[in-house]
Amino acid sequence: MARLKDGLSVLELFHGQTMAFKDLAMTCTVRFLNYFLQKENRRATVIVATSGDTGGSAIQSAKGLRGLDVVVVYPRGRVTPVQEKQMITCLEENIHVFAADGSSDDIDQPVRRLFADQELVRSHNLMSLNSVNWSRVMIQLSHFIYAYLQLSGVERCEADAALPEMEVVVPTGGAGNIAAGVVVKQMGLPLKLVAMVNSNDIVHRTVTTGDFSMAATVTQTLAPAIDIQVPL
Structure with missing residues (x-):
């Protein structure tokens, strides 16, 4: 928390592993998810469409976990160099990163279609780590x-x-x-x-x-x- 002048303060949410505000929530969500998947002897495939910060945060939270495969798709040329390096330099076997042409909104469209196919969701145990995850x-x-x-x-x-x-x-x-x-x-x-x-x-x-x-x-x-x- 940085307190400035005239009653103005800045809540510093950039102290996580990837300097994204969502690092805290992502880490908690992923760890809980992995715990219950292992308890039930199940595995999930997590689809993450990112405009930049969600992808790196999800990768850092989930890398190396046995219960999760994480598939991250980001818009080519539309994320910062730091965000891209956070995603593409992770070599863990359960992390899969792809660049796609278009904007983050363009990437969201096929992701929505994937989750609309309930048979596909059940057969591959698909989940999301975007903000739709309550x-x-x-x-x-x-x-x-x-x-x-x-x-x-x-x-x-x-x-x-x-x-x-x-x-x-x-x-x-x-x-x-x-x-x-x-x-x-x-x-x-x-x-x-x-x-x-x-x-x-x-x-x-x-x-x-x-x-x-x-x-x-x-x-x-x-x-x-x-x-x-x-x-x-």
């Missing part, structure tokens, strides 16, 4: 609860006083992390959530005007991990 979102609740307890001043409130509101700005691509914030808000913490997007602004347009129309292409920016139009 356990990842559930673990990310802790980010918001921790920040609130550290920064809101709630400990100074009178017993019968209303809880102080805290504004949280969340960089948003696939909307998984801010979904965790919405759940925390529904649980009773008075958060004011601000979704911050780049020029791929479909989340902004949808929330403000109801316009969920797709742009012709995904714009490449300096923040490739949120170069996303359709949340997955």
